[in-house]
Amino acid sequence: ISVEMKEDEGRTFQGRLVAVDEYLNLHLEESVDMSGENKGRKLGTLVIRGNNILSIAPVA
Numbered sequence: 243i244s245v246e247m248k249e250d251e252g253r254t255f256q257g258r259l260v261a262v263d264e265y266l267n268l269h270l271e272e273s274v275d276m277s278g279e280n281k282g283r284k285l286g287t288l289v290i291r292g293n294n295i296l297s298i299a300p301v302a
Contacts, residue, residue, distance in 0.1 A: 243256070243257065243258075243259050243268075243270070243298055243299065243300055243301060244256045244276070244298070244299045244300070244301050245257075245268065245270070245290060245295055245297070245298055246295070246296045246297045246298075246299075247290075247294055247295065247296060248293075248294050248295060248296040249294055250277075252277050252278065253275075253277045253278075254275075254276040254277050255270065255273050255274065255275060255276065255285070255288060255290070256273065256274050256276050256301055257270030257271060257272055257273030257274065257285075257288060258270060258271050258272050258273075263292075265291075265292045265293075266292030266293075266295060267289065267290065267291055267292045268288075268289070268290045268292070268295070268298075269287075269288075269289050270287070270288045270289075270290065271286070271287050271288075272284075272286070273285045273286065273287070273288040
């Protein structure tokens, strides 16, 4: 999936969704930072708080 962040303008992460809870907190694996100068930087496991998410979209 692709996750766009609310706080960091234009910050987007892509990764494989592992888990979601009732607060929309996301657990991603094999995640990659897809924004700005860090584009393509591999992050590995990533946990994102639900209240920081602007949008979630599938990656084809």
